[in-house]
Amino acid sequence: NAGVTQTPKFQVLKTGQSMTLQCAQDMNHNSMYWYRQDPGMGLRLIYYSASEGTTDKGEVPNGYNVSRLNKREFSLRLESAAPSQTSVYFCASIRGADYGYTFGSGTRLTVV
């Protein structure tokens, strides 16, 4: 099925541990995004990649790094997890500026 695939769906980390959230899309979309969603707040942009080979910071990039490995894959890395990074993370992609989003199913991350 065409779409955006995120892994893992759930993860529990201890403070200071590192992990990488994986995202892949098979729709040949140019732009990909990582968001976090916290209770009472709207989706907030962490990083985005307008096209293969480029990445840019969003609203809340601190504590995260990203890699646009190829056109399909855009990964998000937490180098040293902190409890403040407990959240639900969504990856999304868009074919171009005049199109709607396609979202992954989300990763629920808990940092203890």
Add this chain to the structure above:
Amino acid sequence: KNEVEQSPQNLTAQEGEFITINCSYSVGISALHWLQQHPGGGIVSLFMLSSGKKKHGRLIATINIQEKHSSLHITASHPRDSAVYICAVRSPGNQFYFGTGTSLTVIP
């Protein structure tokens, strides 16, 4: 400060009612998106608008660029419409801003 404000925050309706969700924004935009998030957490893109009106089934989205306002209407609401509806805007500089969502519950 929130660049995107939605109202109401919560809405309960009887099945069959006509529903309106509002979105106001304070930044210049090149596009506005309406998203639907189901209780399981998945997010679906409903509409992308830059002007006028779009319709898909029982859903209608309108935008007034001069007033910086958009509405999402649901006709003949159904319990399966129960979800959180999120308004998002994209600025000409490709910044994205999201509302906190409107939680809709439709009672049979």
